[in-house]
Amino acid sequence: MPTLTVVVPTYRRLGYLTEALASVRAQTLTDIEVLVCDNAADPATRRLVTELGDPRVVYVPRPRDLGLARNALLGLASAASPLVTKLDDDDAMEPRTLALLAAAFARHPRIDVAFGRLRLVDHDGNDLAARTSALDRHSGRALMPEGLVHGLDAVIGSGAMNLACAVFRREILDDPVPDAVSTAYDLHLLLRLAARGAPGWYAPGAVTRYRLHPDSDTNTGAVRQGLGALAAYDLAEREARHDLRRRPDLLATARTHVAVRTARGLIRAGETGRARQVLLQDLRHHPTAAAARLTLGTFAPSSLAARVSRARGAAWERREAAHDLTDA
Template structure:
C-alpha cells in the first residue's frame, strides 16, 4: 500500500494533460499511487493517459460524465494511500512537492490538511499566491474566502474517514471551500510558505466560466461560517460583508462609513472567537477596505480620511493608503465589474 495517493480528475483536459502527468511521475518522493479518473472525456484525454506506462498510475474511466464533485468523492473512496494529494489536470507540481509536504505532516501529526503557496500563471505573466500559513490565520481567512489552493492539498485520509468527510454536491463551484470549512472543525490546518504548484489560469478554469455561480455559493459558505462561530448577522449585514469581500461594494459615502464601522466590529468579534490578534484581522481586511473606499475616490480626500479613521486602514499595508490618496487627490475611482481589478 503506498503512503500517498495523488488524486487527479480529468475531463476534456487533453490540451494541458501531459505536463500535469509528467510533473507527478517526476516527483522526488516515489512511494505513491497516481489515481487518474477520466470523467467521460470526449477529447483525447483518456488516450493521453493510456500513453503512460508508469506502474504507479491507476487509470479509471467513468462510463458517463458524473461531474467534478461526484468524481472527487468516487476518488476518495478508491484512494488507498495514508495521505491524499489533490492535483488538477492542467496544473504543474514542482518536483519536491510531495517530499516536502509529507515531511511536514510527519513532523506535525496534529495537522490534517496541508497546502502550499502556489504560482498562478497565464501566458508570460505570473503571480505568487501567498495564502496564510498558520492554523488560526487560515481559520480567519476561511471566514472571508477559500484559504487553500485546491491543487496544493495533501491531507490525512484517516481524518476524512473518521468524520465521514466528502465533498457536498449542494455547494457546486465552491465545493472545495465548503469542504475545508467542514474539515476545520475536526483538524488543524497549515500552508507551507513555498511555491510547490503552478496553477494554469485560462478561460476554461471554473473560476472564469462560473464566476457568478461560484460567488453565490461562496456567500452561502460564509453564512455557515458565521453561524458556526455563533455570530448572527442580519441579511443587510451579511450582504454588505459579502460585497466587501468580493470587491463588489456599491453605495454612497454614508453607506461606506457604515461599511467601515461594521467591518471593524465584525473583525473584532471573529478575531476574538478564533483567538487571533485583531491586528492580523485588520491587515487581512486592508485590501477589501481599500477596494470599497476606492470605489468612491471621486469624492476626494474625505474618503481617504475615512479610510485612515478605521484601524483596518491604519493597519493596512502602507501601499494601500498611498494608492488611495493618489486616487482621491485625482478624483479617480476604481471602476469595472469587480473592484478588485483596480487593486
C-alpha cells in the first residue's frame, strides 16, 4: 500500500496537466499513488499518462462527464492509501510537499490534516508575490507558527487552510458528499474535518503553486460555487457540526462574505429575487450592515439593483480581491 495518494482531476488541460504531473513525479516522497481522473476520457490525456511510463501514475477515465466535483470526489474516495491529497490539473507541487506533510502524520498520529501555504502564480507560472503576501496577511498565515493547530474552525473561517495545500485522512470520505455543495466540496470536507475535533498540523513553507487564470472554475462559475459554499455551511449547521448562529465567529463572517459576493453575482445576472433569498437567510445567521444594505437594494427594479450593486460593489470587490483565491 502506498503511503499517500495524489488525486489529479482533469478536463482537457494537457499543458497544465503536464506541469502538474511533472511536479508530482519529482516529489522526494516516492512511495505514492497518482490517480489521473479524466472527466473527458480524452485520448490525448490517456496518451500523456501512458507515455510517462510511470507505474505509480494511473489513468482513470470517466465514461461520461461526471462534473468537476463528482470526478474529484470519486477519485479521492477510491484512493488505496490512508492519506490523500488533491492536485488540480492547473496547479503544481513544490518538490518536498508530500514528504513534509506526510511526516507530520508519523510524528502526530492524532491529526486528521496537515497543510501549508499557497504560492500564487499567474497563467504562465510567474510568481504573484504581492497577492501571495496579501493573502497570507489577511488569512493570518503570515503569523502562524509551525506546529499543531487546535480549533480548525478558525483557520477555515480566516482562509488559512485550503484543501489545495493539504493532506488529509481518506476516511473522511466514507460518508457521501451531498450534490448541493457542488464545486464547494472542498469547503464541505474542511468543515467535516473541523467537526471531528482532531488537531491539524501547519507547515509554514509554500507547498502548492496555485494558478490564477481566466478559465478557472471560480471565474467561470462563481455564483454556482458561492451557492455551493452556502449549502456547505448550512449543511454543517443542520448536522450540528457547527453553530453559526450561537457562535458568530470567523466561520459566520466567512459565510456572510460568500453570501454578499454570491448575491452580487445573482443581481448582475438579473436574479434579484434569488439574491434576496440568499441575503435574508444570511441575515438570520449573522446580521451585518453590508448584507442589510444589499438586501434593501434588491427591492428596487432589477436593472436599477444591478447598477447600484455594481457601483457600491466596485470598491468592496477591489478591497477583497487581494484576499480571495480566484481559482478552485
